[in-house]
Amino acid sequence: MKVIGLTGGIASGKSTASRILRELGAPVVDADVLAREVVEPGTEGWRQVIEAFGHGIVLPGGQLDRRRLARLVFADEAARGRLNAIIHPRVRERMQAAVEEARTAGEPAVVLDVPLLMEGGLDAACDQVWVVYVDEETQLFRLMQRDGLPPEEARRRIAAQLPLREKAARADVVIYNTGAVEETRRQVETQWRQVVPAP
Numbered sequence: 361m362k363v364i365g366l367t368g369g370i371a372s373g374k375s376t377a378s379r380i381l382r383e384l385g386a387p388v389v390d391a392d393v394l395a396r397e398v399v400e401p402g403t404e405g406w407r408q409v410i411e412a413f414g415h416g417i418v419l420p421g422g423q424l425d426r427r428r429l430a431r432l433v434f435a436d437e438a439a440r441g442r443l444n445a446i447i448h449p450r451v452r453e454r455m456q457a458a459v460e461e462a463r464t465a466g467e468p469a470v471v472l473d474v475p476l477l478m479e480g481g482l483d484a485a486c487d488q489v490w491v492v493y494v495d496e497e498t499q500l501f502r503l504m505q506r507d508g509l510p511p512e513e514a515r516r517r518i519a520a521q522l523p524l525r526e527k528a529a530r531a532d533v534v535i536y537n538t539g540a541v542e543e544t545r546r547q548v549e550t551q552w553r554q555v556v557p558a559p
Contacts, residue, residue: 362469362555363459363485367477368492369524370517371503373537373544377492378473380548386556387467389458391451391474398450399424408446413439434517448480468556478522478530490551491531493524494538 366381366388368374382388398405401422409424410417413432419425433440455472462470474482483489494502496518503514528534535547 361463361467362487364469364471364555365477365483365486365489366471366473366492367475367483367489367527368537369494369499369521369527370475371499371506372492372494372524373502373535374473374475374492376537376541376544377490377535377548378471380545381471381552384549384552386469386471386552387462387465388471388473389455389462391455391472391476394451394454395447398447398454405446405450409443412442412446430517431513434513434520440520452480452482476521478527483530488532488555489530490533490535491524491527492535492537492544493528494536496524498538499524 366374366378368377378388378390397403399409400406406424409429413429417425417429417432429443433443455474459470459472472482472486474480477483477486477489499518500511500514503509503517504511507514509517533551535544535551537544
């Protein structure tokens with residue numbers, strides 16, 4: 361079974377590529393979904409996050425205030441490190457279990473959708489790394505539009521990840537996501553069919 365690591369930068373369109381892969385029948389393990397699950401109210405991860413950042417980051421219903429937490433950690437590298445130390449090991453554990461599940465089910469390939477694939481060293485566990493790429497200007501514009509951020513904050517969030525140029529240089533496959541979604545779909549399908557031919 362092939363393990364494909366899918367990554368990109370914030371607002372590069374990785375979620376679009378991930379959705380297309382699902383539509384093509386690929387089993388996709390989404391690190392963002394797992395990261396939310398490991399800090400659901402009442403979990404050990406949730407307790408540790410509150411211990412590290414205080415009750416001010418908890419919403420009335422018990423959920424973590426993700427916007428507030430994001431503002432906090434993107435402005436402070438040490439805080440980001442503390443949060444990652446709580447979340448990342450738990451996500452890795454669940455991801456590994458999902459890969460084993462796909463292997464047991466006889467899947468020919470599995471996709472790990474991980475924003476910080478290279479930053480976390482998870483690319484070493486993949487047979488192929490796919491990077492969804494956009495130029496810096498497009499990335500900044502999309503992030504500001506998507507999250508309603510001022511330019512300084514958007515730049516800070518982009519700077520918290522490896523530059524997309526560097527990720528693309530280390531990738532086995534680069535998906536260019538600056539054009540229409542149909543063009544992105546064509547690239548994703550072409551690459552996926554090289555791994556898993558159409559039935």
